[in-house]
Amino acid sequence: MSELEDISELARRRGFFFPSNQAYGGTAGFYTYGPEGAALKRNVEDVWRDIYVREEDHMEVSAPTIMPEAVFEASGHLEGFDDMIVECADCGAAHRADHLVEDATDIEDAESYGPEEIGELIATHGIDCPSCGASLAGDPVEEFNLMFGTNIGPGSSAPGYLRPETAQGIFVEFPRLKEYARNQLPFGVAQIGRAYRNEISPRRALVRVREFTQAELEHFIDPETDDPPIERVEDVELPLYSTTAQNGDGGVERHAVGDALDAGIIGSEWVAYYLARSMAFYERIGIDMDRFRYRQHLAGERAHYAADCWDAETELGGDWIEVTGFAYRSDYDLSKHGDYSGEDFTIFRQYDEPVTVERATVDPEMSYLGPEFGGAAADVADALERLAGRDRSAFDGDAVTVDVDGDEYTVPVERTGFEITEQTESGEHVTPHVVEPSFGVGRLVYSVLVHARREDTVDGEERTYLELPPTLAPTAVAVFPLMSRDGLDDRAEAIAEDLRRAGLEVSYDESGNIGRRYRRQDEVGTPYCVTVDYDTLEDETVTIRERDSTDQTRVAIEELPEAIRRLLAGETLADIE
Ligand code: GAP
Numbered sequence: 396m397s398e399l400e401d402i403s404e405l406a407r408r409r410g411f412f413f414p415s416n417q418a419y420g421g422t423a424g425f426y427t428y429g430p431e432g433a434a435l436k437r438n439v440e441d442v443w444r445d446i447y448v449r450e451e452d453h454m455e456v457s458a459p460t461i462m463p464e465a466v467f468e469a470s471g472h473l474e475g476f477d478d479m480i481v482e483c484a485d486c487g488a489a490h491r492a493d494h495l496v497e498d499a500t501d502i503e504d505a506e507s508y509g510p511e512e513i514g515e516l517i518a519t520h521g522i523d524c525p526s527c528g529a530s531l532a533g534d535p536v537e538e539f540n541l542m543f544g545t546n547i548g549p550g551s552s553a554p555g556y557l558r559p560e561t562a563q564g565i566f567v568e569f570p571r572l573k574e575y576a577r578n579q580l581p582f583g584v585a586q587i588g589r590a591y592r593n594e595i596s597p598r599r600a601l602v603r604v605r606e607f608t609q610a611e612l613e614h615f616i617d618p619e620t621d622d623p624p625i626e627r628v629e630d631v632e633l634p635l636y637s638t639t640a641q642n643g644d645g646g647v648e649r650h651a652v653g654d655a656l657d658a659g660i661i662g663s664e665w666v667a668y669y670l671a672r673s674m675a676f677y678e679r680i681g682i683d684m685d686r687f688r689y690r691q692h693l694a695g696e697r698a699h700y701a702a703d704c705w706d707a708e709t710e711l712g713g714d715w716i717e718v719t720g721f722a723y724r725s726d727y728d729l730s731k732h733g734d735y736s737g738e739d740f741t742i743f744r745q746y747d748e749p750v751t752v753e754r755a756t757v758d759p760e761m762s763y764l765g766p767e768f769g770g771a772a773a774d775v776a777d778a779l780e781r782l783a784g785r786d787r788s789a790f791d792g793d794a795v796t797v798d799v800d801g802d803e804y805t806v807p808v809e810r811t812g813f814e815i816t817e818q819t820e821s822g823e824h825v826t827p828h829v830v831e832p833s834f835g836v837g838r839l840v841y842s843v844l845v846h847a848r849r850e851d852t853v854d855g856e857e858r859t860y861l862e863l864p865p866t867l868a869p870t871a872v873a874v875f876p877l878m879s880r881d882g883l884d885d886r887a888e889a890i891a892e893d894l895r896r897a898g899l900e901v902s903y904d905e906s907g908n909i910g911r912r913y914r915r916q917d918e919v920g921t922p923y924c925v926t927v928d929y930d931t932l933e934d935e936t937v938t939i940r941e942r943d944s945t946d947q948t949r950v951a952i953e954e955l956p957e958a959i960r961r962l963l964a965g966e967t968l969a970d971i972e
Pocket of ligand 1: 517559560561562592594601603604605607609611717718719720769831833834835837838
């Protein structure tokens with residue numbers, strides 16, 4: 396079996412994750428986390444929270460997963476959140492067209508090609524339908540929007556969508572969130588939650604699914620005045636796979652953050668800061684850093700909002716998989732939501748000294764707008780005011796045209812009350828820029844499992860174990876009675892209870908021989924097992940056995956919770972003897 400097949404088999408058997416709805420034939424692209432997987436996922440999320448919320452001192456929110464259509468009109472998802480689809484004329488199966496091209500050719504960034512070019516590549520490379528083998532040459536390649544649509548309430552008058560990224564739930568609440576930040580930049584808002592994408596071809600277990608968890612941080616900054624504390628991270632070494640390396644024959648190069656910025660390899664200090672901070676995160680959750688890199692996006696690959704973008708990638712089964720996107724989103728999102736909603740998505744930047752500036756203002760004649768535009772008059776007046784602030788040259792001619800909800804209204808300039816006045820101002824409104832590290836929790840969990848899986852031979856018997864970081868493992872300690880009789884079981888249950896009361900995740904197991912119980916815990920990555928035997932009844936000591944080395948030592952029961960705590964904090968069996 397391949398590395399990925401091994402882990403899927405282990406995941407299903409031991410309760411990490413498995414395909415959902417199997418009783419009804421299964422639903423592609425949906426996975427259920429079993430007891431071990433749900434615990435592992437929670438622990439990964441807790442490490443994320445510890446770094447991006449607690450250590451970085453950001454706020455955490457939890458927004459709804461369904462949002463009205465207007466949000467996605469503004470964000471650009473309705474128009475541009477598409478993948479390319481080709482449907483087989485013979486069997487009707489739908490495929491992600493750019494992936495078919497990537498699989499069949501040396502092209503690595505087929506996503507950046509247009510549908511026509513992809514159609515031609517399918518024809519010239521003679522690509523067949525993976526489901527039935529018929530030729531796909533000539534079958535149309537089209538754009539397919541990935542959002543799941545729904546209706547909010549009965550009827551169809553209020554269309555909504557399941558959010559394709561948690562980020563939008565943060566952006567739309569900016570006018571309120573900035574108040575909690577006392578209207579001061581910079582501040583960050585984090586969210587861990589579900590996102591939904593109607594992927595054309597879900598594949599590779601948790602890698603490409605239709606419902607998944609994202610952990611996203613939206614860091615709002617003033618692009619003119621806010622710099623990251625780069626001095627804290629400038630010596631951190633990053634494995635960088637730059638666009639220059641990708642376009643030539645280069646590979647991953649290790650650069651300290653400071654050097655990478657000086658050499659212009661990373662364009663944004665903010666992005667560099669988060670690439671560096673995230674190294675600690677990946678190491679803490681047990682990603683094998685020899686199978687990890689940061690890859691810069693090629694020009695045609697960037698999302699519709701991103702100005703500078705890097706992906707964190709892990710190597711799984713020979714392929715590189717994106718686990719995190721780091722994007723400098725500029726003011727794209729907040730400007731769009733400001734324009735579409737008419738609400739204030741800016742922050743007031745106070746000047747050191749008041750300044751006198753020229754301002755373009757309007758004072759529209761409502762006695763003209765009212766009869767002319769009826770119910771839209773007030774909106775037209777607002778639109779004129781916004782336009783004057785944004786582009787005073789629009790008022791250079793005899794008439795000016797504004798857009799209100801998709802309709803155009805033309806007003807003679809003399810009726811707008813347009814003038815340039817001198818004003819003394821204490822500050823100005825700025826639209827914050829956004830720096831965004833966006834993590835896919837499922838892909839991280841999957842990477843952690845694949846990278847942690849080990850095989851060895853113990854006492855002549857082959858075993859599989861997960862070398863998970865001890866604090867990340869679903870269970871911290873398993874407690875076994877050697878036999879389930881002679882009071883050993885009662886004693887072991889009491890010890891398990893004490894460990895639980897000490898705040899540890901504990902599993903109690905008395906079924907099967909002791910070797911089999913060790914193997915079961917090894918396979919789910921439990922770092923320590925405690926065995927209660929006949930000596931325990933005499934001398935009040937138990938055996939602690941370590942997962943990776945299988946070494947054992949005896950400790951007094953009364954010292955057990957503290958001993959386990961020290962082991963989880965990184966001490967060794969020798970330290971606690
Ligand atoms: N807000 C930015 C954003 O959503 P993205 O690169 O589209 O950016 C971020 O997604 C992360 O979400 C990815 O790095 C990946 O880990 C995860 N992700 C995206 N689509 C996914 C899918 N269909 N299945 C599993 N994880 C996915």
